[in-house]
Amino acid sequence: MVLSALLRFIYPPPSNIFVTAMSMISIVSLGNSGIMEVKGKHMQYSKFWNFGTDQKISADKKAKISSKTGMIIAYTPAFLAGVGSFVLLPVGDFRFDLLRSAITIHYFKRIFEVLFVHKFSGWTDTEAAITISLSYFINSVMMIYSHYLIQGFPEPQTDLKYFGALLFLVGISGNFYHHYLLSQLRIKGDKNYKIPQGGLFSLVICPHYLFEIMGFLGISCISQTLYSFCFTLGTTFYLMGRSYATRKWYQSKFEDFPTHVKALIPYIF
Structure with missing residues (x-):
């Protein structure tokens, strides 16, 4: 029954073991990366470079x-x-x-x-x-x-491609706008971090991640394949972990960080 309901929204998966395996791997690997972010084991880029004593020691050798x-x-x-x-x-x-x-x-x-x-x-x-x-x-x-x-293949009963295209445009536009706001925080030569302002930054510290998830969900709705939705789900798990770590980082750097500002989803998370 669950499968029949699911097939209303996605194409029947092709009889390709490689694609099926990669669908599961994308969820597990990205989801695990999100868990690692929560635990403080960050991918070494952006503001998380050398964040934490143990990582600084190992990072110096890389x-x-x-x-x-x-x-x-x-x-x-x-x-x-x-x-x-x-x-x-x-x-x-x-x-x-x-x-x-x-x-x-x-x-x-x-x-x-x-x-x-x-x-x-x-x-x-x-x-x-x-x-x-x-x-x-x-x-x-x-x-x-x-x-x-x-x-x-026969089209899914529910056609989501136009909705997906609209969601993709909203996601990519919102992501770009909040990246632009982040870029305006520093004047030339300034290397200090500041608490982001404007847009949805008043509600969440990572609105650019929220819109990125929207963009990938839009791509999944355009495609309506099992792999695309698995990738988007895995990406969502990763960015949830990343946004949690980002909020924790800002709290460690700024005593006046607003307590009402969530990580990713306004008022919720």
């Missing part, structure tokens, strides 16, 4: 690159995967074209922000940058490939 370079490394392969899909798989239906367009736009926006919006003052662990890059690349390829496999 190869480091600038945060800007690290983020370019992280996002470029996934962007190229989206662009490359139009060359390698030129024939596709409207939903397929909408999906890979959304993936390509998502990572193009990220690269654009790294080059022209974000302001960097720290370092990134080279290993972490490569790990993140592989994760983004593999998941982008898998979303495209899993949807390619169901070309010609």
Whole structure:
């Protein structure tokens, strides 16, 4: 009964053990990363570089690159995967074209922000940058490939692609806006962190993560495949852990951090 209800919203999974296995791996690996963030074992980038005594000792022994370079490394392969899909798989239906367009736009926006919006003052662990890059690349390829496999399958009873496209646009716009607000916190040469202001920052410390989840949920609704929803669920778990760690970090740095400001979901979490 649960399966029949689920199939109203997603395509029947293709008889491909690899795709099914990767769907489960995406949830488990991303969910575990979220748990690690809550426990204080952070991916070594952004403000969490050297956060914690034990991590500082181990981080000093690791190869480091600038945060800007690290983020370019992280996002470029996934962007190229989206662009490359139009060359390698030129024939596709409207939903397929909408999906890979959304993936390509998502990572193009990220690269654009790294080059022209974000302001960097720290370092990134080279290993972490490569790990993140592989994760983004593999998941982008898998979303495209899993949807390619169901070309010609009967459409789900409930068509979510237009709702998904709208949700994606809201998510990517809200994410960009709050990234812009973060970039305005520092004047040139300023390396000090400040409590973010404006937008939904008055309610949650990570509204950019909230909108990122919306964007990926929009991509999942466009695709309506098992893999895409598994990836979005795993991403949600990870960003919940990341936002929890971010709020904890701000509380440790600012005695006047507002107690009513939640981590990710206004008034709730």
